Amino acid sequence: MRPNDRRYTETHEWAKIEGEMIVVGITDHAVQALSNGNIDDLVYCDLPESGLQIEAGQTFGEIESVKAVSDLNAPVGGEVADVNAAIEDHLEVLSKDPWGAGWMIKIKPQSKNLDHLMDAKKYEEFLAAQAH
């Protein structure tokens, strides 16, 4: 079971409330799908600058693997308040610790309501349904 202290998007981002902020990252499933289980297949992660205003669902960055580029989508709207720039040079952290050290951005949200996102149980069911 994936962590139940956060919510999930259908594009495999997670969002977690941390004080006044929403921390955002991508799930282990996203990392696995991008890298095919081989972390060297991830080549680049492009994250925004702090201060960027984003809407929920809007692209805030890109992650690139050997054969594909995928958008990173904001689970909530608000202002990008902090960016984990260390990821760009240490993509391996995404596979080692996608739930913690692999966080990507912190958003100062318009609203801390995450009810529009899936909880861990629903995300598991979503993944199971996708596998068919």
Added chain:
Amino acid sequence: MQTAPAAIQRTPLHDVHVALSAKLVEFGGWMMPVQYGPILDEVRTVRSTAGLFDLSHMGRVVVRGKDRVAYLDRICTNHVAKIPQGSIRYSLFCKDDGMPIDDLLVYQGVDEVFLCVNASNTAVDLAWMREHAKGFDVSIEDQTQALAMIAVQGQESGAILQPFCTGLELAKLGYYKFGFGAVCGIEGMRVSRTGYTGELGYELYVPRERVVEVWNAVLAAGAPRGLRPIGLGARDTLRLEAGMPLYGHEIDATHDPVSAGLSFGVSFAPEKGDWIGKSALAAIAATPRWKLVGLETEGPRVPRQGHGVAIDGALVGAVASGSVSPTLDTNIGTAFVPASVDEARAKVEIDIKGKRQEASFRALPFYSRTRK
């Protein structure tokens, strides 16, 4: 006209790929293995030992009849009458405007010409060929279903395959030559010294019902020499490193072969007579507007088809193909830029959604087995 979407086809090796845990994707109307393991490792395998490929998605067509050469010289860009028997040449089918329908290999046989075309274009090619066959004494037979196709590519390929061959000495088969012999006891199999990797290698045309047996035998015998199954992901990187074009990237309905640097596959010889697209391509060759160049990036981002190319700051070109290159240990790509660009002096950048990344020009091909 409304046409029902064609069902996605499976090659006769489909179950073998599934058993090998391949990641399968739709490509050119077929479910194909994109990778069996890490793509970059698969590239390294072909460069260092050998790889086994399922190419059954490619289109295979036989042209017979007394007018076959004259007919093909009408629809091909290369000079078919000049191809010696037992030899193969690269060619294209172009429309009147010089824009390619497809690129292909042409095998000059004794009483037939054999063509190998791209999977995604096979149906269009066959329709084009039949449309232009009027007035010629030719027959066109689609053998795509009857024949499967596999390739063994890499420096160990000859040593791996030769023990399976009877009446066929692979070491004596020259580059872009083909022969027939028994392989795994299957008589009359077409084997060519061709490939899409830049390595020594062979392509085998195998009766559909026997290809699983041949694949398994070759893979088992070759494994001690390092032979591994290789997917289309690595194949794309291998062909790009070797400077070979891919339809939909370096050539397509808006990118002509002359600008793409493929003039070796285009003949303006008077003896060839008139052919479809000749005058348009001759005009492009006389005053080229575009040229295909090789690029290497100075940063982490990989050039991708559709990225912009800036020359001395101005956005004037576009990336055609790009890849991580494990062989060159950098990121590489091909791009169309104005023919007037001076590669020795111009500053080149790749434009990725408005972000610029420094790049430099690099001679094509990026990799040559004989040059290294």
